[in-house]
Amino acid sequence: MSKGRFISSLRKALTEVSYGAALHGQVSAVLKTRMYIEHMFILMILGDMLGFPILPPYYSLRLLPYAVPNVKAWKHRFYRERDFTDVIYG
């Protein structure tokens, strides 16, 4: 996936997830959405690890400590999904 396409799917996801959650108004849906946002965030910080250099490494390292617990599960998940939008829409 190109960087441009990644960014546009990110933007789309951000607007659509908020709409979706308001509609459902359920804890589980909210938590699920929350998890997807977390995935996006980690992708932005650690994109480098997967060959998507997104944030310059100096500042991504500063945020890395917060992402540590998610790295393994998340890497696995990212490689399993066909496309990043699948990660978002589950």
Place this chain on the structure above:
Amino acid sequence: MVWGLRDIVLREGGPRMVIFAGKGGLGKTTSSAALAYAAALAKKKVLCFSTDPQASLSDIFERNIFGKGEVEVAPNLYVVEIDADAKVGAYIEEVKQRIKDMYKLEEIPPEIEAYIDSSVAEPAMYESATYDAMADYLARGDYDLYVFDMPPFGHGIRMLTMADVLTSWVEKLTEVREKAREYDEIASKLKGERLVKEDEILNELKQIRDKLTTFTDFMRERTKSAFFMVMTPEMMSVHDTERALEAFKSIGLSLAGIVLNKVLPRDFHSSPSPYISYRYRQQESVMRVIEEKFGDLVVAAIPMFPREPKGLDGLREVAKHLVDGVTKLW
């Protein structure tokens, strides 16, 4: 027409950040050091900061200041030559320690450690570390004037545009983080809990953003910063300068003026040496082109000295021309 940098930089309400841009070896470091010294003599508290790994400020001030933090080389004149290698090394260790502390670990998970170590090898790391140090000094605001001695043109500009890229990324991250926080709030409301935990990441992001925007604000504000181009009276330098002016325009920076360095003195004209008088005549024809193309943009001229200007005495000599404008051209 303004002549000499005194009226541009050292006046009341003048810029607080000055950067000399230009090709390699034309006199950026010499101009930066001379202006910084003149400003200190004019009772301003000055920081002259070098982004150059070549330790050129140590050389020109004839003091070993490399990696030593802020060193006062004359009253009110502080000089920093950053050791980017050491800064990156310390930063990496800090990140690792942070991970160990946060999760009470003895060892960092190997794949994380490998990732951290691999990022050290990236040249962008050193650039960012230097850049971060510059932004830090500016954000702290301890000085009346900051003179940043940048690497040759291309790199210098890239470092400046990096500020914009970084700021917009930090903004995007903050946006995602704020969304996450919103969802935390919704979830805890639905569950009837109260959300207490501050989002540390959000705080971290805001800190980075504040630092970066201090820098971009300085850069973009005409009243806060002044960019000068250094050139020499040679046709090649004329072409480079024309291109640089375009580049400046395209990234939205305005130029405070052009400094013409290494100008052959007038008495070369009547030199008995045909070689020297020929060189002088050649310079005269380039000068006509410069006047025609850049005219009023040229704000100071520094003669070619018989030896490299070094030490405070040498810099005072340079400053007479650069700052007080004793050499007039047209």
